[in-house]
Amino acid sequence: MCAPAWQFLRVTTDAGVEGWSEAVVEGNVRAVRGAVESLAEYIVGRNPRDVATTGTRMYTDNFLQGRPRF
Numbered sequence: 661m662c663a664p665a666w667q668f669l670r671v672t673t674d675a676g677v678e679g680w681s682e683a684v685v686e687g688n689v690r691a692v693r694g695a696v697e698s699l700a701e702y703i704v705g706r707n708p709r710d711v712a713t714t715g716t717r718m719y720t721d722n723f724l725q726g727r728p729r730f
Contacts, residue, residue, distance in 0.1 A: 666684050667682070667683045667689065667692055667693065668680060668683075669682070669683055671703065671708075673708050677708065683695075683696055698722075699722070702714055702717055702718045
């Protein structure tokens with residue numbers, strides 16, 4: 661039996677507010693780590709309360725390249 665391949669992320673704002681999340685694709689720890697590092701540019705410097713806009717940008721810029729935007 662394989663041990664879980666969980667990765668936990670801690671995000672801290674410049675105001676000291678901290679949040680935690682889990683990033684996992686079983687058996688693909690390196691791929692998830694690479695995705696997290698790549699997507700970090702969409703988080704750094706953004707308003708932490710504007711989750712909808714940040715999430716939409718992360719999705720459209722990475723998965724809808726060359727297609728119409730929402």
